[in-house]
Amino acid sequence: MKRSRSLLALLGFGAAVAAAAWFGARFSPANPGTKAWYLSLKKPPYNPPNAVFPIVWPILYILMTIAAWRTWRQPSSAQRLFILSLWWAQLLANGFWTYLFFGKHNPKQALIDILVMESLILAFIVAARKLDRAAAICFVPYAAWVAFATLLNTQIIRLNP
Numbered sequence: 826m827k828r829s830r831s832l833l834a835l836l837g838f839g840a841a842v843a844a845a846a847w848f849g850a851r852f853s854p855a856n857p858g859t860k861a862w863y864l865s866l867k868k869p870p871y872n873p874p875n876a877v878f879p880i881v882w883p884i885l886y887i888l889m890t891i892a893a894w895r896t897w898r899q900p901s902s903a904q905r906l907f908i909l910s911l912w913w914a915q916l917l918a919n920g921f922w923t924y925l926f927f928g929k930h931n932p933k934q935a936l937i938d939i940l941v942m943e944s945l946i947l948a949f950i951v952a953a954r955k956l957d958r959a960a961a962i963c964f965v966p967y968a969a970w971v972a973f974a975t976l977l978n979t980q981i982i983r984l985n986p
Contacts, residue, residue: 831898838893842886845916849923859927867984872977885967889916892953892963899956908956911949918942932982939978943971 854863854875893912899905918941926935946968954961 831894834897835890835894838897839890841893841913841916842890845920846882846886848920852923852926852928854927856927859930862930863927866981869977869980869984881970885970888963888967892949892960895957895960895963896953904952904956908949908952908960911945911952915942915945915949918945926978932978932985936975936978936982939971939975943968943975946971 852859854860889912893909896905896908896912918938922935922938922942925931925938929935946964950961950964950968953964
């Protein structure tokens with residue numbers, strides 16, 4: 826595979842992740858309309874401080890990009906196509922969760938989405954480990970963070986009936 830084509834693919838996956846991050850940032854608690862609503866919610870005591878998110882997410886986004894790129898670099902096959910489909914689906918679910926939770930102020934719908942997202946992430950890990958173990962490993966911290974976010978989402982629903 827030509828180096829320039831591989832670099833373009835890496836940049837393309839990075840751009841897709843950046844687009845999802847940009848979409849999500851439009852609905853983040855930094856948005857004045859969202860901030861008041863989010864601050865009014867009761868949250869569990871283990872809810873991370875807001876300063877944690879701009880540290881964690883860039884790392885996860887980089888790992889997501891690397892995972893897709895490493896998968897893409899494997900020989901063309903139905904398995905590779907399936908794994909990349911899982912990658913694209915989880916990326917869509919990722920952006921959609923932010924829209925549902927923060928944009929629509931709907932933690933219940935967001936919980937459904939994040940459960941789907943976690944399932945897609947885990948399916949990616951299982952499928953990718955057979956094709957490229959490093960790509961699968963890149964998704965493990967992401968799966969852990971989303972599992973934690975699922976717990977937070979669930980507790981926010983419970984604390985704010």
